[in-house]
Amino acid sequence: MADTTEINKPFSPEETRRIVHHLQQPAVFLNMTCDWPVLHWTAEHLSSCLGDRLIRFRLGRKEKTQAPAPLFETQCSYVEASVAQFLSWTQGQSGTDVGPFSEYSYSEYWAYADYKYIAMMFQDQPFMFEHVKWSEFGFEGRNGRESTLWIGTEGANTPCHLDSYGCNLVLQVQGRKRWHLFPPEDTAKLYPTRIPYEESSVFSQVAVLHPDLRRFPAFHGASEHIVTLQPGQVLYVPRHWWHYVESVDPITVSVNSWIELEVDDVARVGEAVTKTVVCAIKSARSDDNTDSWLNPTEEEVTSHNENMQYLNLAARAWAQKQRSSCHSKLSPELRDTCRVKRDSGGQIKKNSDRVRNCAPFSIPYGPHLISVRCQQELRRTTPEDVEVNSSSNGAVRSQEDCAVSSDPAQTTKFAAAVRLDQRTHGCNAGSTRCRECDCADGTSKNLSEDYKASTHTTITTNDLLDCLVHPDIITRVTELLLEKHTGSDTTT
Structure with missing residues (x-):
């Protein structure tokens, strides 16, 4: 039994x-x-x-x-x-x-x-x-x-x-x-x-x-x-x-x-921007651009046209959800949890009206x-x-x-x-x-030597790319793109 x-x-x-x-x-x-x-x-x-x-x-x-x-x-x-x-x-x-x-x-x-x-x-x-x-x-x-x-x-x-x-x-x-x-x-x-x-x-x-x-x-x-x-x-x-x-x-x-x-809709636009930039730069011929840059989990390098199509699809999907009535689509159990606005890092925004209106919740x-x-x-x-x-x-x-x-x-x-x-x-x-x-102030003992060495360092394609697709930069570029093409505030 x-x-x-x-x-x-x-x-x-x-x-x-x-x-x-x-x-x-x-x-x-x-x-x-x-x-x-x-x-x-x-x-x-x-x-x-x-x-x-x-x-x-x-x-x-x-x-x-x-x-x-x-x-x-x-x-x-x-x-x-x-x-x-x-x-x-x-x-x-x-x-x-x-x-x-x-x-x-x-x-x-x-x-x-x-x-x-x-x-x-x-x-x-x-x-x-x-x-x-x-x-x-x-x-x-x-x-x-x-x-x-x-x-x-x-x-x-x-x-x-x-x-x-x-x-x-x-x-x-x-x-x-x-x-x-x-x-x-x-x-x-x-x-x-x-x-x-x-x-x-x-x-x-x-x-x-x-x-x-x-x-x-x-x-x-x-x-x-x-x-x-x-x-x-x-x-x-x-x-x-x-x-x-x-x-x-x-x-x-x-x-x-x-x-x-909910913030994943904006994140998908950011990922589409990142992919477009990475593929464009890493696909270009360069003496320092011969490394194995595509992770094995990715099947192939997509073309610029394909990447732009995906970027537009992601932006349209976000805009469509913005136009929809979010509240009407939420299930009762989700509404009961009193969903709150979050910033780009996923943290609850302290100045959100919905946070002020929510009943206090103590994590047990x-x-x-x-x-x-x-x-x-x-x-x-x-x-x-x-x-x-x-x-x-x-x-x-x-x-x-x-x-x-x-x-x-x-x-x-x-x-x-x-x-x-x-x-x-x-x-x-x-x-x-x-x-x-290291030193008590958190700095390296060899910072002066490192600085001297850095003055003779060549900027590589990957160095440039790390700056262009830095998460903070991609977040701002995504906001500008969506604001330009939809006229809406993308802060979620």
């Missing part, structure tokens, strides 16, 4: 959606996914479900993770392999059992099947879409069909970047992942670049784990937030928060979904919702002898650990497990300089 016992969740779908709507910094939800079938999606289970189906894995040298420069996806190797071959490779097997992985030493490489659309992977098994229940977060009808899957080994990572569209919900299924997050206001300190170019992703030139502070001195002042996500926990990443993600256990599996926002932080705090704050408030790291043995948590508990000691344990890693400071091998080894 099937177990029909209903599991009480700390927040109802309506409450969760309202929380997500008001969160302005990353937070982790606990005890919300205990009965989700997707928690059974270990790599072994996925192997049995997918059989011999081939998926693309990205491989990178582990030693590159220690370098003072990011390892972008254009610098990685790629193989088409089954999850079964991937598992055999992680278990030290060789030959035909590991397929194309045989050319890569497990001790020297990490592997990552990233950004895999569940709708495509399980198109012949649509029942699996229902294993992911984002509807319990208040997003009715959203499940695995609107989600992506990530499978990796220890050391597998995503370069530091921000997503141009939406906000992000991430469920950890197997193993642990460590997230390094930075707020939108730190964009200048992250040295944004659109090379390699990927639609909707702005990369950072900084190697977050081992930053080169001689090249990127402003990163010293970035407000880093770190959290290690455990199985069963859900991380909320607000719009335009920078993030570098690394797998810290032998095998990790996670599922995420990007939630659309506690054992079931943990705020991801800034590392500088923790260094000031956390005693040195308090251990707030995740489980030291790295073992995968059982589903029983996800159950809602009334035991204060148990809930405190969960809260501690998800709080930011409080690691002792030390200069890491391979880094040019660690952040706390």
